[in-house]
Amino acid sequence: MRFTEEQEAILSSTGDIKINAVAGSGKTTVLIEYAKRQKAGSRILYLAFNRSVRTEAQKRFMEQGLPNVDVQTAHSLAFRRIAAPLGYEISTGYKIHDVANLLGITQVGRDLHSGYLIAGHVLKFSSMFCNSAKRKVQELDYISTVSDKNARAAVKHFYDHIEKGTRLFLAKMDRKEIASSHDFYLKKFQLSRPDLGYDVILFDEGQDASPVMLDIFMFQKAKKIIVGDVYQQIYGWRHAINALKQVDFTNYALTTSFRFNMHIADLAMECLRWKKLLGEDACVRIKGVGANTKIKCRATIARTNLALLKCAIDAVQHDRSMKKIYFEGNFNSYTYAAAGASIYDVLNLYLDKKDNVRDPLIRTMSAFSELEEYAETSEDMELRMLIDIVDEYGAGIPALLHKISSRHVNDDQRDRADMIFSTLHRCKGMEYDSVILTPDFMTEDRLKKLLAGGSRERPVDREKLSEEINLAYVAVTRSRNFLDFPDAMFPRADKTLFVEKRNRFRKTRKRVSHRFYLTYKMA
Numbered sequence: 001m002r003f004t005e006e007q008e009a010i011l012s013s014t015g016d017i018k019i020n021a022v023a024g025s026g027k028t029t030v031l032i033e034y035a036k037r038q039k040a041g042s043r044i045l046y047l048a049f050n051r052s053v054r055t056e057a058q059k060r061f062m063e064q065g066l067p068n069v070d071v072q073t074a075h076s077l078a079f080r081r082i083a084a085p086l087g088y089e090i091s092t093g094y095k096i097h098d099v100a101n102l103l104g105i106t107q108v109g110r111d112l113h114s115g116y117l118i119a120g121h122v123l124k125f126s127s128m129f130c131n132s133a134k135r136k137v138q139e140l141d142y143i144s145t146v147s148d149k150n151a152r153a154a155v156k157h158f159y160d161h162i163e164k165g166t167r168l169f170l171a172k173m174d175r176k177e178i179a180s181s182h183d184f185y186l187k188k189f190q191l192s193r194p195d196l197g198y199d200v201i202l203f204d205e206g207q208d209a210s211p212v213m214l215d216i217f218m219f220q221k222a223k224k225i226i227v228g229d230v231y232q233q234i235y236g237w238r239h240a241i242n243a244l245k246q247v248d249f250t251n252y253a254l255t256t257s258f259r260f261n262m263h264i265a266d267l268a269m270e271c272l273r274w275k276k277l278l279g280e281d282a283c284v285r286i287k288g289v290g291a292n293t294k295i296k297c298r299a300t301i302a303r304t305n306l307a308l309l310k311c312a313i314d315a316v317q318h319d320r321s322m323k324k325i326y327f328e329g330n331f332n333s334y335t336y337a338a339a340g341a342s343i344y345d346v347l348n349l350y351l352d353k354k355d356n357v358r359d360p361l362i363r364t365m366s367a368f369s370e371l372e373e374y375a376e377t378s379e380d381m382e383l384r385m386l387i388d389i390v391d392e393y394g395a396g397i398p399a400l401l402h403k404i405s406s407r408h409v410n411d412d413q414r415d416r417a418d419m420i421f422s423t424l425h426r427c428k429g430m431e432y433d434s435v436i437l438t439p440d441f442m443t444e445d446r447l448k449k450l451l452a453g454g455s456r457e458r459p460v461d462r463e464k465l466s467e468e469i470n471l472a473y474v475a476v477t478r479s480r481n482f483l484d485f486p487d488a489m490f491p492r493a494d495k496t497l498f499v500e501k502r503n504r505f506r507k508t509r510k511r512v513s514h515r516f517y518l519t520y521k522m523a
Contacts, residue, residue: 003033010252011037018206018249019227022286023268023477024259024431027227031202032060034225035069038200044069045198047217049205051076053429057204070198074213075182077196078189083180091179096120097360102178103165108158113374116361118158120378122165129166130183131239133215135191137167147461151379190216198222205429207233209243217243224249231272231284232474234425236467259431259480260290267483267490271473274444277451278462278469292433292480299420299432301475305334306385307440310392312421316403325407326414328422328430335401337382346371346386347397424475434482437475442468443489 003011007030010019021027035044046061046069048054058071072080083090099105100119108114125142134140143159146152155162172178174188190212203209203217206228217224226243233242257265265288275282300315302308315322327334335343341359348356350368357363365371368387375384393400409417420432447465454460476483 001033003030004254004256006252006254006256007033010034010254013250013252016224016247016249017226017252018244018247019225019252019254020230020244021227021254022229022257022284023232023474024257024290025254026258027204027254028057028060030254031204031225031227032064032066035061035066035200035202036064042068042199043197044200044202045196045222046071047077047201047203047213048073049208049429053204074210074216075186077216078186081194082189082192083185088173088176088180088185090185091181094123094181096123099123099165099169102172103168105161105165108161113361113364113370114158116364117154117374117378118161118165120380121155121158121162122169125162125166126169126181127183128239129170130181130187131210131212133190133211137163137170146379147464148376148379149458151377154377187212193219196220196222201225203227203243205232206243207231208235208240210238210240214241214243214246218247231282231470232428234428234467234470234474236463255285256287256289257477258290259288260292260477261288264288264290264476264479264483267476267485268473270490271469271476274442274447274469274472275466277444277447278466280466290480295433295481297415297420297432298418298434298436299422299427299430299478300436300438301427301478302421302423302438303440303471303475304385305382305423306388306392307438308421308423309334309389311436311438312404313393313400315419316400316407322418323407324409324413324417325404326409326417326420328420329426331405331408334423335386337380337386341383341386343386343389343397343401346383346390347395350390351395424471424478427478428474431478431480433480434484435475435479436484437486437489439486439488441472441475441486441489443472443486445488445491 007026010017010030011033019027019030021030031046035046038044044066046057048057048071050073054071054073054076061069061071082088096116096119099122100115103119103122105115105119105122108118121142124145125137125140128142128145129137129140132140142162143152143155146155170184173180173184194216198220199222201217201220201222201224203224203226206226207230208228209217217226226247226249228244230242230244233240265286269284269286272282272284300308300311302311312325312327315325341362345357345359345362348354349362349365349371354363362371365374371383372387374380375387390397414420422430442465447469450465451460472489476485
C-alpha cells in the first residue's frame, strides 16, 4: 500500500507524537501500519473511544496479523483491574429518584421538588468529579458549570446539600453499599496510579478524552501516540477536554480526506472559518479526494432529538416510499431522558392524566407548567426536549410514535433501511452515502446574533459556541457523496454547485422549517 507524505512522516517518527487527523483521513489505517513497524514482541495498547470502536478495531488488527495489539477502552481496562478483582457490582445507571431514595434526600425548605433538584445535581457533580483528574470533590468548582441564571441561584442556595450528597454517594459506592457506576470504577482506577505495562500506547479520539483518561495515559512510561481531530470535539458537556491541545508532543497532521471530495471539504472548511468570529485561529486545509458515487446508505442527521423526531414524523406521514427506517442507537432511547422520564410520562402530565404517570419525579408535579419550570431550573435539557415534543404534537404522539416504530427495522437489517435517522452524537464516527441535515445546526448568522446578544451580566459562553461549530463540521463530514442542508447554513455557497432534487416527499412536506433544502450533488 502506498502512503502519502504526511502518513510516511508519522510512520517514520520517533518519540511521543500527536496527530491531528481530519475527518475521513484514514487514521486507523495509519495506526495499524504504525503498529506493524514496531519492534517484534512490542506490547501495544490501542485505546478506543467506546465499545463499538473497540470491536471494529479488534477485527482490523487481527486481520492484519497483529495479535500483540491489545484493544481496550479506558473502562474495559479499569473493569479488568479494579471492578472485577474487587468484586464491585455494576449499576445499569442511576436515576434522580434512585439517588434521592438511596441518600435519603427529602424536601428542603418550602420547595416541594428540592429533594429531586439536589439529587439531580448530585448525579451531575459525581460525574464531573469521576471524569476529572482531581483527587477530592472539594477541589472542583461545580457552580461554574451551571449556565442558566435561575439554575445557578438554586445550586448556590442548596450547594452544601449538593456537595455533601455527592461525597456520600461516592462513598457508598466505594464501600460497596450500592452498585458502582462505570464512571466511579474508572475514577478509582486513575487514583490507584496504575502501571499498564505496555511499550506503545495508541490513544484514539483524543479530542474527546476526559481528564481522568488523559491522566492515566500520561502517567505511563510507554511511547505515546495520541490521534484525533481538534475540530471534532463534541463531548464538552460530558466533561471531555481536547487532549491534543493539552499534551506537548511533536505535532503531525493528516489533511487528506478519502471519504469525500473537495466540494464537501470546502463546506467543512467554511464551518471552521466561523471560528474567527470567536477569535480562534482555524486555518485548516482539508484536501478531499473521495470518489464515491454510489448511493446505498441514506441518513438524516439532527443536532437534537426534537428536530430528529420531527423529521421522522414528517417522513412517515408524507412519504409512502419510506417503508423501512432505522434509528442509530435504538428508537426507544430517543423517547427517554437520561434521568429516566419517558415521553409518555410527560404526555400524561400534559393531558392531566397523573394516575398514568410512572416516573416518581414527574408524579410529584401538580401541572405541566411546573415540570417546565423544573426542567429549566435543573438544566435537564433532555427532559426539556421531551417537553417540547409534547408541546408540539400533544395527544397525537402515541399514534405517530407507533407509526415510526412499525417501520423500524432491526440492527441486522440496518443496511436495508430506506432512511437512517440519528442525532449527531449517536452517529459519531459513522459515514453515509447521502446525508440530510436538519435546520437546528449552527449557522454563521445565528452565531453573529448570539455574540451580539452577550452582555456583562450574561456573557456569551464561547466554549459552547465553539463546540456548536464543531458539531456543524462533524455533521457535514458524515457524507461520502450527497449532502442536503438548509440554505441558511451556507447561504453564500456557489449555487452552480447545487442541483435541485425535489421528489414526492419534498413536495408534500408542510412544515416551514423543512422547505428550504437544496441538494448538494457531488460531481
